[in-house]
Amino acid sequence: xxxxxxxxxxxxxxxxxxxxxxxxxxxxxxxxxxxxxxxxxxxxxxxxxxxxxxxxxxxxxxxxxxxxxxxxxxxxxxxxxxxxxxxxxxxxxxxxxxxxxxxxxxxxxxxxxxxxxxxxxxxxxxxxxxxxxxxxxxxxxxxxxxxxxxxxxxxxxxxx
Amino acid sequence: xxxxxxxxxxxxxxxxxxxxxxxxxxxxxxxxxxxxxxxxxxxxxxxxxxxxxxxxxxxxxxxxxxxxxxxxxxxxxxxxxxxxxxxxxxxxxxxxxxxxxxxxxxxxxxxxxxxxxxxxxxxxxxxxxxxxxxxxxxxxxxxxxxxxxxxxxxxxxxxx
Numbered sequence: 418x419x420x421x422x423x424x425x426x427x428x429x430x431x432x433x434x435x436x437x438x439x440x441x442x443x444x445x446x447x448x449x450x451x452x453x454x455x456x457x458x459x460x461x462x463x464x465x466x467x468x469x470x471x472x473x474x475x476x477x478x479x480x481x482x483x484x485x486x487x488x489x490x491x492x493x494x495x496x497x498x499x500x501x502x503x504x505x506x507x508x509x510x511x512x513x514x515x516x517x518x519x520x521x522x523x524x525x526x527x528x529x530x531x532x533x534x535x536x537x538x539x540x541x542x543x544x545x546x547x548x549x550x551x552x553x554x555x556x557x558x559x560x561x562x563x564x565x566x567x568x569x570x571x572x573x574x575x576x577x
Numbered sequence: 578x579x580x581x582x583x584x585x586x587x588x589x590x591x592x593x594x595x596x597x598x599x600x601x602x603x604x605x606x607x608x609x610x611x612x613x614x615x616x617x618x619x620x621x622x623x624x625x626x627x628x629x630x631x632x633x634x635x636x637x638x639x640x641x642x643x644x645x646x647x648x649x650x651x652x653x654x655x656x657x658x659x660x661x662x663x664x665x666x667x668x669x670x671x672x673x674x675x676x677x678x679x680x681x682x683x684x685x686x687x688x689x690x691x692x693x694x695x696x697x698x699x700x701x702x703x704x705x706x707x708x709x710x711x712x713x714x715x716x717x718x719x720x721x722x723x724x725x726x727x728x729x730x731x732x733x734x735x736x737x
Contacts, residue, residue, distance in 0.1 A: 450638070451645055474637060474641050478609040485611055509676060510674050510675040510677070511674055513670075514670050517669075
């Protein structure tokens with residue numbers, strides 16, 4: 418969690434890794450995406466995925482989990498520097514989400530986030546919009562997931 | 578779940594409704610999006626959302642849940658007509674996801690899906706790509722969520 422003024426294009430954060438076990442894949446699918454290829458190994462093998470595959474929304478939700486944890490780390494780093502941590506804003510949405518390859522049981526994804534644009538907003542004084550490209554690669558280095566996310570960030574302004 | 582040949586632009590399916598209770602909002606947030614405004618009423622009131630707000634990924638995952646249930650209904654309808662139900666394919670991703678308004682505790686969203694394009698694919702013989710605009714409106718009729726989704730669908734071909 419940072420202020421708008423601290424952000425530069427090209428800044429990159431490593432968000433961490435997550436292993437999609439068969440158990441976790443099935444548990445998410447039962448709740449939110451109960452399609453056969455997300456629930457059953459044999460159905461997965463017979464599908465275009467070629468194996469028990471994680472729901473794309475599971476891959477996306479884990480990315481959010483890691484983004485939040487990274488924000489908490491950034492907040493702790495700001496506090497360690499003696500700065501008042503900013504309050505993060507909500508996201509207005511995102512663009513161009515791609516599930517470019519299957520995520521199969523046992524795959525470990527490593528997520529990262531890179532700033533692609535940053536600007537002040539006309540409609541919300543004191544706030545700006547940060548756009549970042551979030552990417553996940555599997556244990557073979559293949560990109561499996563990406564999206565361009567936007568998030569409101571406060572300007573430091575008088576608070577600095 | 579239908580075959581590519583059965584799909585026409587403008588076809589619309591009502592996917593059903595879902596009420597985001599405070600309990601469900603917090604349970605999803607604890608697992609995947611533990612930001613204060615998704616976990617705590619007071620933190621929500623102080624945020625740009627103005628109340629305890631559902632994670633956007635929760636709003637999206639519920640949409641997937643309803644899309645799957647609708648696919649199962651369509652499959653049952655096909656079977657009732659004596660047709661062999663097609664096996665649905667995976668999604669290559671989507672575009673232009675928007676969380677246009679907050680979803681607050683107690684809000685009931687109604688989801689729908691409308692076909693915006695349909696075409697055969699050059700790279701996967703026997704399959705095509707269906708693009709649909711998926712939308713959720715709240716109990717006041719305000720649009721809160723939308724995205725353009727793509728999904729692979731089999732062509733009926735010889736199976737008919």
